[in-house]
Amino acid sequence: MEKVNNSEELMEAIINMDSEHSVRQFHIPGKGKFTVVLQEEDHLSISSEVKSNSDLKRMIDESREEYKQGKGMSTTELLKSLSPR
Numbered sequence: 001m002e003k004v005n006n007s008e009e010l011m012e013a014i015i016n017m018d019s020e021h022s023v024r025q026f027h028i029p030g031k032g033k034f035t036v037v038l039q040e041e042d043h044l045s046i047s048s049e050v051k052s053n054s055d056l057k058r059m060i061d062e063s064r065e066e067y068k069q070g071k072g073m074s075t076t077e078l079l080k081s082l083s084p085r
Contacts (some may be wrong), residue, residue: 002026002027004026004028010026022038064072
């Protein structure tokens with residue numbers, strides 16, 4: 001566990017994190033022990049996920065078609081249908 005004495009040391013430790021070194025534990029005097037975990041951003045867009053998952057594409061296509069047919073429901077309508085009368 002490394003000791004961090006100032007904000008510059010803390011930022012340096014965070015900047016040097018990557019997917020292979022994604023967990024850092026350090027101690028800040030007067031504050032305590034900390035663990036920082038790097039969770040990389042997922043850069044996949046919805047369209048790329050749809051292209052890679054045929055079930056997701058089918059679900060979205062069916063949903064769009066039902067919406068066009070007027071089978072959709074607004075959030076307000078959904079909440080009313082779920083709440084006790």
